[in-house]
Amino acid sequence: xxxxxxxxxxxxxSFFGMFFFVLIVLSLFFYPLVVIPISIFLFFVFYFFRxxxxxxxxxxxKLLAPADGRIISISYVQEDNYLKCKAVKIATFMxxxxxxxxxxxxxGKVEFIKHVPGKFLDARSPKASEMNEHNxxxxxxxxxxxxxxxxxxxxxxxxxxVCDCSIGQDVERGRRFGMIKFGSRLEVYIPxxxxxxxxxxxxxxxxxxxxxxxxLKGKD
Numbered sequence: 001x002x003x004x005x006x007x008x009x010x011x012x013x014s015f016f017g018m019f020f021f022v023l024i025v026l027s028l029f030f031y032p033l034v035v036i037p038i039s040i041f042l043f044f045v046f047y048f049f050r051x052x053x054x055x056x057x058x059x060x061x062k063l064l065a066p067a068d069g070r071i072i073s074i075s076y077v078q079e080d081n082y083l084k085c086k087a088v089k090i091a092t093f094m095x096x097x098x099x100x101x102x103x104x105x106x107x108g109k110v111e112f113i114k115h116v117p118g119k120f121l122d123a124r125s126p127k128a129s130e131m132n133e134h135n136x137x138x139x140x141x142x143x144x145x146x147x148x149x150x151x152x153x154x155x156x157x158x159x160x161x162v163c164d165c166s167i168g169q170d171v172e173r174g175r176r177f178g179m180i181k182f183g184s185r186l187e188v189y190i191p192x193x194x195x196x197x198x199x200x201x202x203x204x205x206x207x208x209x210x211x212x213x214x215x216l217k218g219k220d
Contacts (some may be wrong), residue, residue, distance in 0.1 A: 020038055061217060067102055067208050069092045071202050073126070076089070076192060077189075082136060102179055104139075105150060110138070110167055123184050137152075146190075150188055196216050198213070
């Protein structure tokens with residue numbers, strides 16, 4: 001039985017949990033009224049690092065959302081890092097109140113990982129995708145027919161991107177693979193010439209590992 005908190009946030013949970021606990025104890029003796037705001041901050045830390053279990057929907061052809069949040073953009077762009085072609089980009093914005101654990105969109109093998117330092121603009125800005133610090137992960141599908149890319153983009157408050165996958169690793173749709181701490185965005189790239197049917201629209205709210213972004217057809 002696992003605790004419903006992200007392993008990627010164990011250091012922060014330990015540090016802030018102990019820090020705020022000590023403050024609460026001291027406040028009870030000297031400044032009782034301060035206990036209320038301190039308790040609120042402590043609750044938010046645990047709330048931010050929550051990590052509920054998710055069950056991916058049946059159907060290996062279904063490409064899943066890698067993050068909780070709101071679809072802020074569906075566009076066609078040139079992707080030259082891994083796909084090296086024109087691609088559909090589906091961008092999801094995670095607010096401070098979203099579950100921030102990221103999940104694999106599609107089963108396959110990791111072929112490409114690249115971390116790019118950068119700025120920390122508001123993650124909702126179109127410029128954030130290229131100018132902000134980000135991490136790229138390229139996956140070739142299990143049937144070897146299609147490549148997809150997942151991009152973790154830091155935000156104005158986010159300062160750390162975690163990705164625990166490695167090149168050559170087999171990954172399954174819906175499994176946890178990382179986290180961006182304190183507000184950010186996730187993007188999924190699918191080649192324009194892939195037989196892909198989009199199932200979401202801008203403004204939709206999605207959940208990592210359960211919401212279907214689209215159907216990647218043509219699987220054996």
